[in-house]
Amino acid sequence: MKRFWPWLRILGALGILAVLAGQLGTQAFLDGLREVDATGVAAALGIGFATTLFSAGRWCLVARRLSLQLPLWSAVGEYYRALFLNGVLPAGVLGDVHRAVQHGRESGDVLRGVRAVVLERTAGQIVVIGASVAVVLSTPSVVPPPIDGVVMVAGIVVVVLALTAVVTGMTAGKHWIHSGSRWRRGFAVTLADVRLGLLTKETWPGVSLLSIATLAGHLALFVVAARAAGVTAPVGELLPLMILALLAMGLPLNIGGWGPREGVCALLFGAAGLGSAQGVTVAVVYGVLALVASLPGAGVLLARSLKSHRTDRSTPMTVERVVETRLPTHYGVFRAYGYLDADGTEQMALVHGEIAGFGTLARVHSECLTGDVFSSMHCECGDQLAAALRAIVEEGAGVLVYAQGHEGRGIGLLAKLKAMRLQDEGLDTVEANIALGLPVDARDYRAAAEILTDLGVRSVRLLSNNPTKVDQLKLHGVRISERVPLLVTPNDENLRYLRTKQERMHHFLPHLDLAESSERGQGLPEALHQ
Ligand SMILES: Nc1nc2c(ncn2[C@@H]2O[C@H](COP(=O)(O)OP(=O)(O)OP(=O)(O)O)[C@@H](O)[C@H]2O)c(=O)[nH]1
Numbered sequence: 001m002k003r004f005w006p007w008l009r010i011l012g013a014l015g016i017l018a019v020l021a022g023q024l025g026t027q028a029f030l031d032g033l034r035e036v037d038a039t040g041v042a043a044a045l046g047i048g049f050a051t052t053l054f055s056a057g058r059w060c061l062v063a064r065r066l067s068l069q070l071p072l073w074s075a076v077g078e079y080y081r082a083l084f085l086n087g088v089l090p091a092g093v094l095g096d097v098h099r100a101v102q103h104g105r106e107s108g109d110v111l112r113g114v115r116a117v118v119l120e121r122t123a124g125q126i127v128v129i130g131a132s133v134a135v136v137l138s139t140p141s142v143v144p145p146p147i148d149g150v151v152m153v154a155g156i157v158v159v160v161l162a163l164t165a166v167v168t169g170m171t172a173g174k175h176w177i178h179s180g181s182r183w184r185r186g187f188a189v190t191l192a193d194v195r196l197g198l199l200t201k202e203t204w205p206g207v208s209l210l211s212i213a214t215l216a217g218h219l220a221l222f223v224v225a226a227r228a229a230g231v232t233a234p235v236g237e238l239l240p241l242m243i244l245a246l247l248a249m250g251l252p253l254n255i256g257g258w259g260p261r262e263g264v265c266a267l268l269f270g271a272a273g274l275g276s277a278q279g280v281t282v283a284v285v286y287g288v289l290a291l292v293a294s295l296p297g298a299g300v301l302l303a304r305s306l307k308s309h310r311t312d313r314s315t316p317m318t319v320e321r322v323v324e325t326r327l328p329t330h331y332g333v334f335r336a337y338g339y340l341d342a343d344g345t346e347q348m349a350l351v352h353g354e355i356a357g358f359g360t361l362a363r364v365h366s367e368c369l370t371g372d373v374f375s376s377m378h379c380e381c382g383d384q385l386a387a388a389l390r391a392i393v394e395e396g397a398g399v400l401v402y403a404q405g406h407e408g409r410g411i412g413l414l415a416k417l418k419a420m421r422l423q424d425e426g427l428d429t430v431e432a433n434i435a436l437g438l439p440v441d442a443r444d445y446r447a448a449a450e451i452l453t454d455l456g457v458r459s460v461r462l463l464s465n466n467p468t469k470v471d472q473l474k475l476h477g478v479r480i481s482e483r484v485p486l487l488v489t490p491n492d493e494n495l496r497y498l499r500t501k502q503e504r505m506h507h508f509l510p511h512l513d514l515a516e517s518s519e520r521g522q523g524l525p526e527a528l529h530q
């Protein structure tokens with residue numbers, strides 16, 4: 001079924017267009033294509049910019065609430081590219097799928113990235129459905145059956161789903177967040193994201209306003225299309241028809257929005273006495289203008305592919321592989337690779353099993369003498385090192401790069417010890433570095449990135465909770481297909497330190513919240529431990 005669905009959509013859209021062409025002749029379509037002039041193109045680009053800005057703003061609001069970084073201008077670029085791809089590729093959603101997965105990968109959390117896009121698009125659809133219900137209730141005379149019925153059913157479905165989400169979120173969701181079952185926990189996390197992304201007072205007013213502004217932009221483009229097609233009816237008379245046409249574009253049976261829109265316009269314009277053929281012409285002009293409005297997306301697509309082509313060209317390596325030897329450990333047997341980096345620092349990587357070039361499970365572990373060797377409870381490095389080696393062996397293959405020169409987040413061992421003393425006196429881990437006149441994080445990831453490349457790793461599933469580490473490795477050309485959490489149980493000694501990492505350095509440490517809300521001493525769900 002999955003394989004046939006895209007073809008079914010295309011066949012559905014083509015079917016609607018063919019029926020319309022059969023009944024009304026192809027003239028209405030040809031008229032539509034002919035009516036687009038320079039003024040129409042300029043209006044489309046201007047309105048398109050405004051609607052893209054509003055939609056991208058909505059995406060930023062939702063994504064940031066889900067703790068994903070997303071600067072507005074990069075969101076605008078991605079949105080443009082998605083609109084263009086939605087318009088030119090079959091199925092009408094591939095651009096959005098690409099945007100969601102890409103952003104999720106860049107943020108190190110694919111599922112969250114996808115949820116952010118689904119939520120912001122859903123918010124837009126809910127506003128269109130709400131406006132359509134308002135049309136049916138206020139001017140039922142312009143909505144012939146079966147369109148009125150379909151709109152009301154859509155409205156009821158939205159209300160029921162929203163109520164179900166709220167009620168389940170307040171009941172099962174609350175308990176399932178602690179469940180041992182991955183599926184239940186996934187469901188609870190999704191519900192929590194729906195609440196965070198759309199329903200809290202920090203998001204819903206902004207998301208609603210931006211969705212209404214986006215809808216207003218689409219309607220303005222429709223009015224431009226109607227005027228270009230020679231329709232002189234007052235805007236007030238046209239708006240209800242256009243709202244319903246926009247709703248139809250959300251139906252799955254379309255190609256880049258084409259198909260249902262033309263069908264619904266033919267029906268509605270016919271019922272309003274404006275002529276079915278005229279309706280199809282308006283819909284076709286709208287389709288062409290919408291495609292024009294998305295054209296900057298083609299520019300973004302080109303610019304991004306040129307950029308990735310450039311970064312793909314290999315830059316000279318600064319690390320030198322010096323030695324390779326077998327290293328049996330308590331966790332399993334590894335191959336140890338010794339390198340010298342550009343500063344002459346000795347580096348080492350451990351490889352287990354046959355690593356695939358893509359999606360390799362990898363850990364870039366910053367050296368921590370106190371944690372890794374002496375099992376210090378001030379930080380969680382030692383436990384993470386053990387958990388990472390265990391996870392790699394369990395996986396059957398993977399890499400651990402032990403990054404020397406990263407001690408104390410790059411400030412060195414003695415400075416770290418001083419920072420730890422300041423923390424005993426009450427400063428937090430960030431304030432302590434600042435008080436010493438040192439950077440909060442001075443780590444350089446170039447050598448680690450080059451070692452991964454040298455070992456033939458093309459993309460990694462990175463064991464880390466640190467978004468900056470993800471960004472830094474990407475900056476040095478490492479492709480990160482997924483960020484895999486590496487959570488270890490906190491103890492009384494490091495809870496405050498971990499909280500600071502969560503709050504001030506934006507590390508993803510959701511288990512701290514779970515630990516706090518679960519009964520004291522009960523610990524964490526076992527599955528959270530790697
Ligand atoms: N300056 C300073 N460095 C510390 C402190 N505690 C641990 N470190 C160092 O922090 C480095 C680890 O960085 P973290 O920020 O804890 O974690 P991370 O490696 O960036 O993130 P993960 O990949 O999630 O483990 C190690 O090199 C430790 O030596 C501290 O209190 N002050």
Ligand SMILES: [Zn+2]
Nearest residue numbers: 368371379381
């Ligand atoms: Zn440490």
